[in-house]
Amino acid sequence: MKITDVKAYPVWVGHRNLCLVKVETDEGITGWGESGLSSREKAVAGAVDHFREFLIGKDAGRIGAIWQEVYRGQYFEGGRVLTAALSAIDIALWDIRGKALNIPIHALLGGKQRDRVQCFVTSIKPHDETLIEEVNQFIANGWKVIRTAAGDMAAGTVNIDKSVSNTASVLTELRSEIGPDIVLGIDFHSRLSVAEAARFCQKMPSGTLDFLEEPIRYQSVEAYEALRKMTDVPFAIGEECSDKWQFAPLIERGLTNYARIDVCNVGGITEAMKVAAMAETHYIDVMPHDPLGPICTAASLQICAAIPNCGWYEVAPYALRDGDEEGLYFEHAPHEENCALEITDRPGHGVLVNEEAVEAASFKFWEAPRMTRPDGSFTNW
Template identity: 50%
Template sequence: MPDQTKIAPMSAAAPVETAILRKRTAAELAKIAGIETLIARVGLRNQLLVKITTEDGLVGWGESGLSGREKSVAATVEHYAGFLVGQDSRNIARIWQEAYRSQYFEGGRVLTAAISAIDIALYDLLGKRLEVPVYQLLGGKQRDVIPTFGTTMGKSIEQQLKDVTLLVDEGWICIRTYPGSFDDNDIFDPRATLAKTAEELIAIREKFGNSICLGVDMHHRYTIAEAADFCAMMPRGTLNFIEEPIRSETPEAYAMLRGMTDIPFAVGEEFASKWEAARFLDAGMTQYMRLDVSNIGGFTEAMKVAAMSERHYVDIMPHNPLGPVCTAASVHMSAAVPNFSWLETRQTAVEKLGYHDASLFPKQIEMKGPVYLLPEEPGLGIEVNEDALRSQTAEHVEGPHLKRPDGSVTNW
């Protein structure tokens, strides 16, 4: 008969040893095995996707938002891969800090665009690992659907009215326009475009009354004086928001413009950190936060900016001009924050941009009229046809190099 006093201690220790072994195995399996960038032409633009694979074969996808300078971001991701491979993919916040602080010259749009894509991919991985949608990792959903705003593409009053009518008929209540355009020689005359745009917006408001929220994206092409003149052309109540009227490098310039008009501002798509966002929020220089989850630093930084915005009673109105990965990330973030107005979509019947090619992305966030539906699948809830994506030859896409009528260079 065996000695029971010797067997008992071994039996008690075995479950502890087994638990330690299982924990160690889970950590090993969650280690990052590889980080890869894919640059492919999708529709009218290139998309830069980041693919992260873990030791157990799970794959997460992220997207960078720095359109037109994808090679710079890809090179940065390669730098980061040098020290991220082998790390536990579940330590997302710690990885964010190491990526941001691992160089003397922290921050900047190239670095944070790379961090964004990595961060989004890590959340996609963690959601798949825990078998929950990403928004559950962010605190759970605060809304059942994600309302969007649509954008017109018309180049005349008649076409603008036609575009708005189509969007309204399909259910959109928030609509954005653009202030004119540039000619085939990339000549941009700001004064001429502002007068034309003012006429279009006044005509839209007269036809549709107060039934819609109406905004205009000025694409930071104007000076303070030009933007102020444009605002003065608007009869009171014409515009509900004016987006990116001037460049955002100098907050004091925005403060000056803020004092010249009472039209709400929508600013933030160029921000690359919570520190940039904070200066505008603390000084009351934006009434809608246009953060871009694929540029500002992924979910980790976007959720902090959303919380800062909530403190100032500012809703987020996320920038979302790219493909299905960026859209999915934006939908999950929008679901999880309390202070939200509308998410940008480029998937209306008015815009035919090709960014959401179903042959390349066979599973995407579903859209029903003017709202995105929340996915129930683990992670981001998207699928990538990797073979098809790799077959797309990336073409150099250079943004317009605009000139004013006198030949001087201006912003695109």
């Protein structure tokens, strides 16, 4: 089965841009993948166009060999743009293989080890009484694992010192109210310095948080090692990593306790399975990162089905799953039910794409909110 075309669709779908990639074959079987480099979808589409030139004519079943050629086929290998494009192509090739054999991808990865994946829900309420109210409502609706966000995510000025103090106070009160059985975490979106993250953790009693997600940027392993010595809160790190080499020191040095693999950025299913295996050797659970569309979810669930070390799955209130209610763009998109996601047995990753609707959609220029500190300097969103 030969590849005959590779197409990238950077388009506004639902309420955000997605970069979808379609791989076509001479047997009429097509596969769909998704890239995760949010707000830089056109850069990914450009990389896909480069790769298309040498992918046409390749055997679509040689997924591992294609991964190596795409990753190493230029002097400057790797990098987020290239691995985001590679991720989408890789997912599409696995989708093709499953469809060709009329089996789900997880059957190609060793078969299901579970039928469903427990999810966690996220509150993006301000760090005040409204957060406590929403968390209590989540618990009343059956949620056992709850994550809070790093406060106001809109563009504007953020006072980190004040935020650290307010958030620690509210989370301490929240833990006292909900008791010890609910799993509680927070995503700081890489906004903090080592000192700020340490101060935040030290302002709360031990056991307040079950995980702290992305408190600082991942690039400095030494910075995470310093922070690790200052707090006993488990870390959930890895959504920024774009290949197994970037994940390796975080796993091998015990710096991530939950591996936040993003299948649409890390290099697709091929690379995600290697990272998951690496994590397994260190008794680390995978907690997939997924703020994207249904293909990301479907591909991630295939991995979750096949690995032994699967933790909780992200269900975010801003995810596209809630932005395509009429099924205009996708069929058989995964949907959370009873705080879990079921593993599908449909061929491939299970999601079908309405290409006509995608082609009719247009790209909308969007930039992430720009956050500044009180002194006017930029900080992370």
